[in-house]
Amino acid sequence: MVTIKDVAKRANVAPSTVSRVISNNDAISEKTAQKVRQIMYEMGYIPNVSARRLVKKQSNTIGILLKSSSKEMRQNPFFTDVLMSISKICKNSGYSTVISTSADEAELLVEVKELISGNAVDGFIVLYSKEEDRVRHYLRENNCPFVIIGKQLNDADDIYIDNDNVEASKQLTEYLISLGHRHIAFIAENKTYAVNIDRLQGYRTACKNAGIALSTYEGAAGTDDVRQIIRSLPADITALITSDSMMNLNVLSELYLAGRRIPADIQTATFNDSYLNETACPPQTVVDIFPERLGEEAASRLIEYLCHRDMLKVSKMIPTRIIERQSTKPLKEWDE
Structure with missing residues (x-):
């Protein structure tokens, strides 16, 4: 079995240096660390992680x-x-x-x-x-x-x-306003969490600044809440913002079942870019939060x-x- 001493001898360094390389110690230069790791790989050395954790009292x-x-x-x-x-x-x-x-x-x-x-x-x-x-x-x-x-x-x-979810939501709402929308609804997930509270606040700020009436709804994705919200939407709503992608998927399904075309009858936008939003029908306008x-x-x-x-x-x-x-x-x- 290959040991730390074997690696150290071949690398022409002290065993303590090999140990520090394994621990990612900043005291070891990158050149030396790369050399030791390469020799560890060539010799097939596998550190005894469990033993090291016991000694250091760390779980890593x-x-x-x-x-x-x-x-x-x-x-x-x-x-x-x-x-x-x-x-x-x-x-x-x-x-x-x-x-x-x-x-x-x-x-x-x-x-x-x-x-x-x-x-x-x-x-x-x-x-x-x-x-x-x-x-x-x-x-x-x-x-x-x-x-x-x-x-x-x-x-x-x-x-x-x-x-900055307040500013991100404010900018998304202002973008819809710039497209000519004056009746924009916001559908939020659970308001207990700060991210939903902030996104709702950004929407409210943008609407207030533009003199637009608020139209807010709250529901849980994957439940009948979304169906009830879509059915109760006033006829003059031309754009919908949802607080996250999962809620948006539910909204798209319910709009389809209601026979409402996007973007001809109503327009939609949400937060977080993903494959689901990029390949939705139609592809969704989003705030990319990285x-x-x-x-x-x-x-x-x-x-x-x-x-x-x-x-x-x-x-x-x-x-x-x-x-x-x-x-x-x-x-x-x-x-x-």
Whole structure:
């Protein structure tokens, strides 16, 4: 069996240097690290990760917390993109990941307590932000490192990675107004979470600035809520904004069943670009929130903090952009 000493002898370095390379220690130059890794590969050396974890009292595992494990959540392209980018950064840094499987907040809190008490994770990435969150409070109480993908809701010294969802929604609404719309409805998912509250606020601000009446609805994707909302829409509504892609998919289905054509009869726009929105019929105008960058930044910041616990905690905003597609057009094109 190949050992650290064997690798060190062939690389002409000390065994401690090989150990530091395995641990991604910053004290080792990139040139030396690459040389040692190449020799490890050539010799077929596989580090004893379990033994190293016992000695260092680290799991080298990052916990990822979803707000629920519902089917809609698991199939949401946003979370798939975020999780893939988190996994990539963690893998490149020598960390594995474990994803929560809890159905609600109470169950999630129990799961988090078990992971912490069992030293199963070194820190968490929380994929939501909400007021009065017992999970976040417990992490803070137990001095457990974590990063939140979501809005900063208080003055707590935490790390947040987010978009400016108020401004993004305001710009999307203003874009529809620029197309000639004066009757725009907004359909929001659960308003408990900050992202939906912010997107609704941006819509309201844009409508108020333009002197347009508000038309807001709330419902849960994958339920009869959406069907009832579409059936009750006033006839003068010419554009619909949905707070996320999964809600938008439900809306498209219900509009189809109601015989309403897009964009001839009504126009639609939503948040987060994905294959589903790009290949929808018709392709959907969206606000691209760059979920891959959100995941990459969250994972990088957490791993940096795990290595340097005295670092300054700095949050970051990821910019957004509007992608125009066939679901929206200037109204005059359809009035002629």
